[in-house]
Amino acid sequence: MVTGDMLSCPAPTYFVDTGSDAATYSTSIEPHGVYDSNTNKTWFTWEGFNGTYRIAQATVYDHALLSWSNIYTIGATELLDDPHGNPCLLRDADGYWHSFFGDHVTPTQHWVSTNPDDPSAWTFQSLLPIPSLVGTGEGATYIHAVLIGATIWLIYRAGPLSQNCYLKSTSVTSGVVVWDTQTALFDLADGGGDGRAEPGGLAVSGTDIHFVCCRAPSNDTYRRGVYKVVLHTTNGSISNLDNSVTIAAGSLPANKATMDASFLIADSGAGNLAQYWIPDFCFDSSGGQHFLYTTSSDDVSFDLKYFNYISGVQSSPVTVVTVPIFSLGTLVPLESAAVAITWNVYDVPGAGGGVYRAVRLSGGPIGSASLIQAAISGLLPGPPERVRNSQSHQFMWFQSLDLSSSSIYTKGFCYGDNGYLQRSSFAAWPPGSAANATALFNPSDRSTSNLHVSANNLVITTFAVNLSIRSVTSHSSGKFHVEFTIILNRGTSGAAIGVASGSFPLTKFLGEDANSFGFFGTLSQTYTNNVATNRSGLAFATFQVVAMEVDFTAQKIWFKNATTGGDWNGSPSADPATGAGGFDISGLTNSPFFICVSLYDLYNTVALNTGNLPWAVTPSSGFGSW
Numbered sequence: 001m002v003t004g005d006m007l008s009c010p011a012p013t014y015f016v017d018t019g020s021d022a023a024t025y026s027t028s029i030e031p032h033g034v035y036d037s038n039t040n041k042t043w044f045t046w047e048g049f050n051g052t053y054r055i056a057q058a059t060v061y062d063h064a065l066l067s068w069s070n071i072y073t074i075g076a077t078e079l080l081d082d083p084h085g086n087p088c089l090l091r092d093a094d095g096y097w098h099s100f101f102g103d104h105v106t107p108t109q110h111w112v113s114t115n116p117d118d119p120s121a122w123t124f125q126s127l128l129p130i131p132s133l134v135g136t137g138e139g140a141t142y143i144h145a146v147l148i149g150a151t152i153w154l155i156y157r158a159g160p161l162s163q164n165c166y167l168k169s170t171s172v173t174s175g176v177v178v179w180d181t182q183t184a185l186f187d188l189a190d191g192g193g194d195g196r197a198e199p200g201g202l203a204v205s206g207t208d209i210h211f212v213c214c215r216a217p218s219n220d221t222y223r224r225g226v227y228k229v230v231l232h233t234t235n236g237s238i239s240n241l242d243n244s245v246t247i248a249a250g251s252l253p254a255n256k257a258t259m260d261a262s263f264l265i266a267d268s269g270a271g272n273l274a275q276y277w278i279p280d281f282c283f284d285s286s287g288g289q290h291f292l293y294t295t296s297s298d299d300v301s302f303d304l305k306y307f308n309y310i311s312g313v314q315s316s317p318v319t320v321v322t323v324p325i326f327s328l329g330t331l332v333p334l335e336s337a338a339v340a341i342t343w344n345v346y347d348v349p350g351a352g353g354g355v356y357r358a359v360r361l362s363g364g365p366i367g368s369a370s371l372i373q374a375a376i377s378g379l380l381p382g383p384p385e386r387v388r389n390s391q392s393h394q395f396m397w398f399q400s401l402d403l404s405s406s407s408i409y410t411k412g413f414c415y416g417d418n419g420y421l422q423r424s425s426f427a428a429w430p431p432g433s434a435a436n437a438t439a440l441f442n443p444s445d446r447s448t449s450n451l452h453v454s455a456n457n458l459v460i461t462t463f464a465v466n467l468s469i470r471s472v473t474s475h476s477s478g479k480f481h482v483e484f485t486i487i488l489n490r491g492t493s494g495a496a497i498g499v500a501s502g503s504f505p506l507t508k509f510l511g512e513d514a515n516s517f518g519f520f521g522t523l524s525q526t527y528t529n530n531v532a533t534n535r536s537g538l539a540f541a542t543f544q545v546v547a548m549e550v551d552f553t554a555q556k557i558w559f560k561n562a563t564t565g566g567d568w569n570g571s572p573s574a575d576p577a578t579g580a581g582g583f584d585i586s587g588l589t590n591s592p593f594f595i596c597v598s599l600y601d602l603y604n605t606v607a608l609n610t611g612n613l614p615w616a617v618t619p620s621s622g623f624g625s626w
Contacts, residue, residue, distance in 0.1 A: 014412055014413050015412055015413065016059060016411070017410075017411045018048040019411065019412055020054050022084075023046035023048070023382070025142070028086075028198070028200065029088050029142050030088055030388070031145070031388040032086070033045075033089075033385060033387035033388065033394070034389060035388065038091075038117075040063045041060050041117075042060070042061045042063070043059075044060070045074070045087045045088065046086065050073075054085050056076075056085075057074060058074055058089065058119050059071045069119055077102045088143055088145050090146070090147055090152060091117075092147060092172050092175065093149070093172065095117045096112050098145070098152065098177070100145060100154065107128070109128075111124050125176065129167075140165075140167070142156055144202045144211065146204055146209055148204065151172075151233070152177060153166055153168045153209060155199060155211055155231070157198065158184070160187070161196045161218060162193075162195035163197060163253060164184075166185060167181075184252060185254070186252070187254070187255055187256065188213075196217070197213050198215070198223060199212075199213045200213055200280055201278075201281035201331065207233045207234050209230070209233060210228070210283075211229055212227060212228050212229070212279045213227050213229070213279065214277070214279050214293070215227070220275065222272055222274065222275055223277055224268050226267075226291060226293050227259055228241040228281070230243070235248075237252075241309060242309075266307065269295070272297070273296050273298060278328065279292065279293040281331070282331040282332070283333060284333050284337040285333060285337050288309070288310040288362075289309040289310070290308045290331050292306055292330070292331050293317075302323050304322075304323070304329045305318070305320065306318055306319075306366065318366065320341055320366055321343065321345075323345050329341060329342065330343070330384045330386055334452065336362055336449040336450065336452075338360065338361050339360050341358050341360065343356055344383050344384060355373040357369070357370055357603075358370070359602075361450060361463055361464065367602060368602065372415060437458065439608070439625075440456070440610075441457045441459075441608060442594075445506070446460075446468070447506040448467060450463045450464035451468075451469055453469070458608050458609075459487070459605065459606070459607045459608070460606055461599075463602065464602070466508075466509055468504075468507075468510065468598040468599075470595065471595035471596070471608070474592035475592055476591040478551075478553065479624065480549065481547065481548075482547070482626050483546065483610075483615060484497050484546045484548070485609065486540050486546060487542070488542050489521060489522060489540065490602075490603060493523060493601060494523075494600060495522075495600070495604045495606050496598040497597050498510045498511070498518035499557070499585070499593040499594065499595060500515055500516035500517075500596035501516070501594070502592075504596065509598040511532075514589045515589055515590055517588060518596070518598060519538065520600075521538070521540030521541065521546065522540075524538050528585070537570030537571075544562075544563035544564065545609075546559060547559070547615075549576040549619070549620055550593075551579065551623075576623060577620040595608070595626060610626045
């Protein structure tokens with residue numbers, strides 16, 4: 001079962017509420033979310049429901065303006081009661097966005113944004129030129145879209161169900177695509193013609209497309225095995241995990257015997273009864289390969305398994321979590337070769353469920369699980385989805401438990417190291433523009449790279465214990481106002497905020513010596529020169545904003561919880577403007593002093609505000625931004 005601290009996060013505000021009963025489909029279809037560095041925007045797509053039939057929809061988050069676009073309808077599917085019509089998105093080399101959907105026993109539609117980088121209008125281009133399986137009408141199912149140079153590549157399952165194929169463009173001009181003919185890569189049918197090849201996670205390295213799939217019988221009563229395939233787009237050949245076997249384009253498709261002998265890298269066994277799971281795969285930032293799959297011997301208890309392939313060595317699978325009800329997992333690459341493993345759990349029958357995350361640091365074991373979204377009454381969590389090209393964000397879907405209803409609307413949530421990207425306002429978030437900040441966190445002045453710095457150096461998250469970071473700028477005199485958004489505060493000690501000199505060892509926590517002064521919100525204690533003092537009325541928690549004011553000339557410091565509306569330093573008589581009630585910092589040594597934050601427990605996250613956001617607390621008279 002899940003171990004470690006389980007943080008019950010408050011229910012966030014969703015960014016969309018028009019999804020169908022299966023708005024996204026895990027890594028079976030991807031990407032559902034794409035970060036585009038050219039425009040600094042993230043595009044999201046999903047299968048929606050308009051009250052009568054299913055539709056493909058999209059919205060865009062602008063990271064510079066910190067705002068969402070409207071929700072736009074791309075087109076309608078032919079599906080009325082089948083949730084397999086999920087769309088995926090791709091940006092071509094000219095900035096036009098392509099949407100592919102309508103799969104699963106219906107022809108696959110191809111729509112293109114009418115104008116580059118504009119989600120407001122879409123033009124139907126064509127049905128994909130993919131042969132249908134006679135008697136079923138099936139075209140491509142479970143499309144994965146990739147851009148290599150200026151060429152669009154689509155990887156998918158096609159009729160017959162046992163094949164994985166690709167379709168590539170021969171030209172793309174102002175969004176108009178000319179397609180080549182379909183090519184079958186491999187066929188997992190047994191000698192009797194029975195079998196399904198279910199594609200999963202996909203990633204690109206140079207001009208090579210890497211992806212995984214699993215096999216199922218035609219009746220899909222179980223899924224078994226993880227196959228790793230590398231498609232070399234330069235010549236159309238495929239290779240296995242360690243490149244020991246390469247099959248030339250002219251010899252494709254590879255048959256099941258060849259795939260089992262050379263491409264099968266994990267076998268869940270003949271007794272595996274887990275249904276509907278999809279394997280996942282990703283590269284870490286150093287090129288290591290990571291894999292995730294599900295097994296079950298009784299279709300009652302399910303093991304989420306993880307292994308990797310790093311420096312030519314494949315590790316043995318380990319169980320990340322055992323859950324009583326089926327769930328799906330997703331891998332999200334982070335900085336410094338870390339990988340987040342996320343999964344949904346249907347663990348509260350009749351009330352909802354949860355989405356969990358554990359982080360594997362480079363070369364280390366998998367960390368303890370943390371609940372990143374607790375059960376929401378009446379909602380069931382869908383599988384988390386990663387955002388392509390992003391090392392911090394992913395998004396997830398929650399849906400009604402009454403899946404028999406055709407009028408279900410699901411809600412989408414976007415979560416990452418920086419918290420939730422919400423459509424409606426939340427005073428403490430988003431982090432704002434770094435251009436307006438007078439001080440930023442200094443990535444070159446932190447304990448280790450396990451302290452993740454993001455959002456233009458305004459947000460920090462820890463993937464190890466007891467890590468600290470200083471700001472870029474420092475002061476030895478003057479009066480300054482700073483605010484901290486406590487995005488996540490968990491564990492026995494949690495986060496500490498305060499000031500420290502350049503002589504403070506960042507391997508220590510704030511206040512552990514005479515070079516620093518810190519306030520621990522979970523403990524409601526100040527700490528300096530290794531002495532703790534209890535402070536009533538000052539505690540802070542997740543999703544709260546804390547103001548700090550420092551008078552270096554008078555050598556005093558004040559804290560105030562802006563979210564709870566408490567007093568400065570927990571006292572109605574304390575007033576930074578008059579100097580009353582300040583905590584003494586005259587014992588601090590080695591001026592000047594920096595803003596400093598210590599994150600003692602895993603996954604704690606804090607955002608800095610030095611003018612990048614409107615103040616939650618009006619600065620006291622005489623105090624300016626840091």
